[in-house]
Amino acid sequence: MCLFSSTELNKNPVEGFSAGLIDDNDIYRWEVLIIGPPDTLYEGGFFKAHLIFPREYPLRPPKMKFITDIWHPNIEKNGDVCISILHEPGDDKWGYEKASERWLPVHTVETILISVISMLADPNDESPANVDAAKEWREDYTNFKKKVARCVRRSQED
Template sequence: MALRRIQKELVDLAKNPPLNASAQPVSDDDILHWKGALTAPDTSAYKGGTFQLTIEFPPDYPFKPPSIKFTTKIYHPNVDDDGTICIGLLKTEVWKPSTKIADVLIALVDLLQNPVPEDALQSSIAQVYNSDRPVFEKTVREWVKKYANSK
């Protein structure tokens, strides 16, 4: 079931790629292991940044969510130091089998636009986000320039 579903989603992604996001298998031999990329929207503090992801589909996908991590360092309240992402959509108790990887990619692009400090993995970053937005945005720009291939 998982392989057929993932192959169908791969075809759908090629036909209708989500805005500011892409994903594909790392190799033809392993359809469960993907790499992805997010390009931050121009209206985001992360603008100019391209962020790489690893995407691991479980054997029982779509009944369990994929595991997704940032491999690009990012200063974000919802992403911890090892790239783990806190987003409601990927939580096992919230995940729905009807959710597609394109939906997840769109949600991750939105997370770049709209951090959720009340669901933070990095409470110190959330505190800066909530209390001093100019400092938060300055730090984001510095990290984008340093780590996310900013122009």
């Protein structure tokens, strides 16, 4: 599969998301729609995000940013996604991640989005991008669920 092939994704769709170019003339900018995974707090939500690929792709990872408001320990308040496979390749200078968990040129739009869907279902509150969401996840789960439910409702209105 060509790493920049939205045609391939359309021919063989993967459950849980759809993806395509924002502009047919720019293969580096993608819009994705992630459907909240079943049996999670995000179930029923429709979350738009952008994947922006660097010119050095596939040697360097894309950046992913949710456009739809979403409350999650691994998504910054501005929508930026913090997940290991989108971190620059090589060793983690803090020793938290193994090089094999970080960006590898074999990753595709499909593997990135499957990882993000998995992250929605199972947040990593040990290394949060959104400290407030992680703290709430651990200490006030009832309020965390209310905020996520509000995000899901709003995502259905867009």
